[in-house]
Amino acid sequence: MDEMVNLLVDLQAPQFDEDALARALRGIEAAGFSVDRVAPGSGAYHAWIDDVFGGTWSSEAFAGKSIVAKKGDRFAGFSTYDPRGLRFSWLRGLGAQEDVGIFGPFGVAPEFRALRQAQDDTLGSHLLVAALAALREAGYKRALIPAVGHEKLVEYYVRHSGAQIAERFEKAQWRRRKHRTVVLASGNGTNFQSVIDGVAAGTLPLDLALLVSNKSGAYALERARSANIPAVALQWDRKAQSREDYDRSLFELVHREQPELLLLLGWMHVLAPEFVARFPQMINIHPAFLPLDQDLDEVTFPDGTVTPAFRGARAVRDALEFGSHWVGASSHLVTMEADRGPLLVRKPLALQPGDTVESIMERLHPLEHRMLAGGIMRWVYERQR
Numbered sequence: 001m002d003e004m005v006n007l008l009v010d011l012q013a014p015q016f017d018e019d020a021l022a023r024a025l026r027g028i029e030a031a032g033f034s035v036d037r038v039a040p041g042s043g044a045y046h047a048w049i050d051d052v053f054g055g056t057w058s059s060e061a062f063a064g065k066s067i068v069a070k071k072g073d074r075f076a077g078f079s080t081y082d083p084r085g086l087r088f089s090w091l092r093g094l095g096a097q098e099d100v101g102i103f104g105p106f107g108v109a110p111e112f113r114a115l116r117q118a119q120d121d122t123l124g125s126h127l128l129v130a131a132l133a134a135l136r137e138a139g140y141k142r143a144l145i146p147a148v149g150h151e152k153l154v155e156y157y158v159r160h161s162g163a164q165i166a167e168r169f170e171k172a173q174w175r176r177r178k179h180r181t182v183v184l185a186s187g188n189g190t191n192f193q194s195v196i197d198g199v200a201a202g203t204l205p206l207d208l209a210l211l212v213s214n215k216s217g218a219y220a221l222e223r224a225r226s227a228n229i230p231a232v233a234l235q236w237d238r239k240a241q242s243r244e245d246y247d248r249s250l251f252e253l254v255h256r257e258q259p260e261l262l263l264l265l266g267w268m269h270v271l272a273p274e275f276v277a278r279f280p281q282m283i284n285i286h287p288a289f290l291p292l293d294q295d296l297d298e299v300t301f302p303d304g305t306v307t308p309a310f311r312g313a314r315a316v317r318d319a320l321e322f323g324s325h326w327v328g329a330s331s332h333l334v335t336m337e338a339d340r341g342p343l344l345v346r347k348p349l350a351l352q353p354g355d356t357v358e359s360i361m362e363r364l365h366p367l368e369h370r371m372l373a374g375g376i377m378r379w380v381y382e383r384q385r
Helices: 020-030 044-053 058-062 123-137 151-161 190-201 219-226 243-255 273-278 315-322 357-383
Strands: 003-010 034-038 065-071 074-081 100-108 142-148 164-170 179-184 206-213 231-233 261-264 282-286 298-300 306-308 326-333 343-350
Touching (some): 044 058, 044 074, 044 100, 058 343, 065 123, 074 123, 123 151, 142 151, 190 206, 190 219, 206 219, 206 243, 219 231, 243 273, 306 315, 343 357
Antiparallel strands (some): 034 065, 074 100
16 A cells, blocks of 8 residues: 555444453453453563564553563563554544543564454454454544555455444655755764665665764764765864864854764764754664653563663663663654653564673664664654654
8 A cells, every 4th residue: 555544443333332341351261361460560461562563563552551462471462552652653543532542552463463262253352352352442433543554454344343444644745845854973883874775775764964983983984974974073082172162163063064863873972962952853872771750770571580671871781781681772752861762663572592792782773773773763753643
């Protein structure tokens, strides 16, 4: 499909009556699964969503309530309903109406998708009806199933919920306008190169106006020049320049470009509070699996393991020294507190026996590139209609 659609469900239909939720939950249990109802919070469930479904859904599930199916101690599927505070542009129409509840995200792990009792009696359909019935139970008259981009999914929702297409969005609209962007990088610039490649391929709607490095020998500068992107090395000479003067020079350099977005891609200089306040639209990529609740100092992985959040410049090395079996990558908005801004996307990465910092980074870099692109597109989806 060249478009995404919002589907609308009539929750006053007989299939969502006051007994529908109980029937759907019994159907899940009859299929051999246990059922949990999860309130907003953070834990192994949300980490499992990131691990299985690509890293873009956990923050949405975190913002709502969920019905979760398990097979023994393994998560099998989930449906989220009534998430609060989401800013996606496709929620600004019908999704903003008081009698409309939001459905999703929703998914079944691949290994459980083939477990069918009958064509129309799957784990997924039970989870779908359960969440929609829960929205009716909460007092909503209609439910919005947002941003469906595949014909088979549209057919699935129509068949199992009676949904109808209510709003249409051309997918190309989010890539039509190019957002003026300044990149700050201190090192080799592999993440920067992934952004350059995404812009060249037309998958990232950015106008790369400037690359700034605080190290004159950073290879990111060469990457910029090879791509015909203006590049400046602005190195802090501590003997000749105060911190305040350097910060002022950095601010003036960036401000002249009037960027809509800043990307911090391996930027190793702590930004002044005044800088962060003047450029609130900044995305950072961090080589750790950060908690969805930015106030937490611990994070839970899909197997229930809990470790420190590993913020800071030595995240991978700190994870190894701690003895963690996991690392990860997260993209987040930048705030005054380092590596604590609101999460955009994240994904865990399991370690292998004998892993070193070097072997981990070799596998982590491609994951960082995907999380960076996902974070940029979420930022775009939240700003444009």
